[in-house]
Amino acid sequence: MAKNRTGEGAEGLPIKMLHDRLLVSVEGEHGERRSGGGILIPATASVGRRLAWAEVVATGPSARQVEIGDRVLFDPEERAEVELGAKAYILLRERDLHAIAARRVQGEGHTGLYL
Template sequence: MLHDRVLVQLTPEEGERRSSGGIVIPATAQVARRLAWGDVHGVGTNARTVKVGDRVLFNPDDQLEVEVQGRTYLVMRERDVHAVASERIEHGTGLYL
């Protein structure tokens, strides 16, 4: 990867979801403009806050797709990443943005 580019593979969808009221939302239901989680598989030399192995939140509609060895990845600029998830092991309470 060059400059501030990030190579991300989409995290597979979990399928059915539940609303806060307990209503089951099927996997086929379309939701307007939804952000997605993905795993970083490559970063350019000028990327400052993202590293390989991070889990990032981004808009998949605005990114470029590329296929490498039969797997589909998205290529984006680091500035297109909305959040980076990290685990705080010292407190043991889970995932943080």
Template sequence: MADVKLEIQMLHDRVLVRISPEDGERRSSGGIVIPSTAQMAKRLSWGDVHGIGTHVRHVKVGDRVLFNPDDQLEVEVHGQTYLVMRERDVHATATEQTDQGTGLYL
């Protein structure tokens, strides 16, 4: 039973998000490395959507979303940490546009 992979289906207006790895350590414009543990002003994070509930209307799996990570619940699935949030807690979405050009658009 330990080798069985379960499929996660989110309910209602819930969104399953994995925080993007680049939200960790970053570099200032002057080249100074700022660790992810540095205390800064309240900061929003980007994450990738891995699951959505049946009542989610504006977000789809594969989108990048902007949200406040401090107000979310964490869950571990198959050794990966994800956040569970309501769709209304998402501030913005970014989707890859391949039919009209390249890049990431807000």
């Protein structure tokens, strides 16, 4: 079952995620990146719709499949950003995720747990 984690808000007040909401930390910037062959791809290069990975740092009590520490795949164009303690996070709903990557997700021939 998903755990609930509280954090500290801008004024030092405790924060509790509600319903199926997830607070995630994005891995890297959406700017320049390198291809598998080491070629630098500028942020202005258009490659179509690209999904992004992030790490879950807090979950609401109704999150059923996601746990803190999981890596999740989501569409960065469908997101809400929030700043807590001078660090930017993204607020998502569990139903908006495309995939979960976690050690507990196992099985031969499976690429992950899809929602």
